[in-house]
Every structure is written in structure tokens, then in C-alpha cells.
Amino acid sequence: MPYFDVTPAEIVKGLAEANEKFEMPHSIHVHGNMLGHPGNYEVTLKTYDLVKGITPYRERPTMHATHTQFHSYGGTTWRDFESKARAIADYVNANEHISIDLGSVIIGDTTTMTADGPMEYGLYQITGRKWTNHDVELETGTGVTPYLYSGKVPVNAIQWAVGLELALLVKDPWKVALTTDHPNAGPFIGYPILISMLMSKRRRDESAEEMHSAIFDRAELHSIEREYDFYEIAIITRAMAAKTLGLHEYGKGHLGVGADGDVAIYDVTPEERDAGKIQKAFLNTKYTIKGGEIVVKDGEVVAAPPGRTYFVTPECEPKLMDEMLSKLKDTFEHYYSVSFANYPVQAAYVPNPYEIRAPWRS
Secondary structure: OOOOOOOHHHHHHHHHHHHHHOOOOOOEEEOOOOOOOOOOHHHHHHHHHOOOOOOOOOOOOOEEEOOHHHHOEEOOOOOOOEEOHHHHHHHHHHOOOEEEEOOOOOOEEEEEEEOOHHHHHHHHHHHOOOOEEEOOOOOOOEEEEEEEEOOOOHHHHHHHHHHHHHHHHOOOHHHEEOOOOOOOOOOHHHHHHHHHHHHOHHHHHHHHHOOOOHHHHOOOHHHOOOOOOHHHHHHHHHHHHHHHOOHHHHOOOOOOOOOOOOEEEOOOOOOOOOHHHHHHHHHOOOEEEEOOEEEEEOOEEOOOOOOOOEEOOOOOOHHHHHHHHHHHHHHHHHHOOOOHHHOOOOOOOOOOOOOEEOOOOO
16 A cells, blocks of 8 residues: 555554554454456455464454455456356354355346445446446545446356355354345345345246346356355344354343344245245235334334434543554544544434444443
């Protein structure tokens, strides 16, 4: 990284070491390099390897890797673009220090939104659709570009296959979280579609027949027989994320005494295997109980209770705080176009009765 004399690898490893040293309840949450580029799976595997050997503070992976579908590509260009989900899944299966979320593609229109401004500009050049980038002199910028994932386009068809392949090839559902990198690979309201795909090989095969034939040559989804059950779906959509974030000790992620009482009830039997009925059932809950209160009944919203804010109050010796602020002010003066005095958000803070102080060490 120019001017800073540090490599991305040093940053990832250093953050992982600090995360465990300070006994944080969650894994570090890593957005890898080379997102969306053909051949990026090699960088992905090297990134995972950086934290191997770092002892986690809790019984959880040391690293959680995001929207892995976008980081599981082979090939050298878009012409020979192919799935490398098998290589990623084999690594995850063989190691306990890594967990992933999928970033699965949903066929159809969506809107990409990311701090990766150059990538958004690249999408604009490829698609010719509307595009905007915005930079307000903070640590990063943002870009927005509408995008259509079409099953008739070879690259999009393979991307669709990659996300499902990852979920099906990683053996332990406790290492996988169901995501669409909302909204970049598709809106989260499309989760029922993905759930039905994971639970039904027939549904996957029927969908594949309508897509570009490249997925039969440069992906292996059609050869995977595995089907998820409801227990595994509950893990990848709920329990795994709670465990990775360390929430089970703070009233979330379990159904025991002292839990928040957040429960979703669906109108479907555990024996159901019809993909259409499964998708329909997950489109709406029969009941949603939030904090012990019924907020959805018979599919209709009946209450909207206020949420809660979790916050921490860092504690630091005054001398150390003064040293840190001195270095921070010097950094602003030399490298930022924003003054230190203008950087903080100055606002009156009024606590409310729904807030909970989390006893996490800073």
C-alpha cells in the first residue's frame, strides 16, 4: 500500500491477532482482495491461510470471510471464467479457523452498492446502465450501479452456480451463512428462492436447464446430489451467524432461558420436500415473535415495537488516551483533507430504556 509501508496481508493478520488478544466475542469480518476478478480464488485461499495458527479467544473461527461467491473464480479472463467453489470448499472443510458467507446470486434485476468505486465504474462500462460514485473524504467512497443477472449470460450463470456450490460442498453448515451480499448479488427478499434451491436438486436442475450451457462445462452444480434439510437451513440462516458474532451469550442465538425470544414460525411441515411449497412458506412467516412480543400474526404485521441499541464505553488510561489522540491529530494533519476538529460527529446523546450496555472489553 503506497505511502504506508504495509501490505494487505499484514493488515489482516494484525487485525486477527488484535481481535483475539482483546478477547472480542466475534471473528474478524474480512472483505478479501480481488473481488469479482477471474482467477481470484488463489488470493482468497492465501488470505484464509494468513490467520492459520492464531488461537481464537472463543470456540469459533478466527476469520469470517464475506460474500465468498465473488471470491471463488477461476480462469484468466471472462472468456475462460469458471467456478472454483470446490477449491474454496475443500479448504473450509479441512480447516477450523475459517467460516464464510455465500453472497449467492439471484437471477434477475438488482442494484449493486459498494465502497469499491472502481468496480462500480467497471460495471458501468460493461453494462452501460446508470452509475454514480460518491466520495465525501472519509476512509472510503461508495458506488451504485443497477445490474441484471441473466441466466442466459455465461458469467452470470456460472456465478449463480458458484454460490449454491459453496453451500452444498462445505460439509459443516456451522461454517456457512446464507447471504446474497444484499443487494449486490440479489435482494435479501430472495432468500426463499435460495432455500428452495438448496433443499431440492430437482429445482436446481430445472433452473439450470433454462440457463447458459456454460454452467455444465465450467461449474459442477449439476453433479452435486446433496439437499439441505430444515435443520441445516435453520443453522445457515440463524444459528451460525449468531455463533460467529458471539451473540449467544447476550440473549441471542439460542432458545434457552434468558434469550430475547426472537422466533419465526413458518406454515410448513418438516417433512415437506416440494420446492415450490418451501419457497412459498418462507416468503412470509405465520408468526414472528420479537423480544417475546408477537409482531406478525397469520402473515400480517400487528405490532412494531422499538428496537434496542448496543454500545460500548471504552476505558483507557488518560495518559494512553492523550498519546493516541496526539498521534491521530498528527495523522490528520499530514494525510487528510479533513481537519481533526471537523471529523467527529457532534451530537447530543439521549439514552432510552431499550438500550443495553454490552459488557465487552474495548
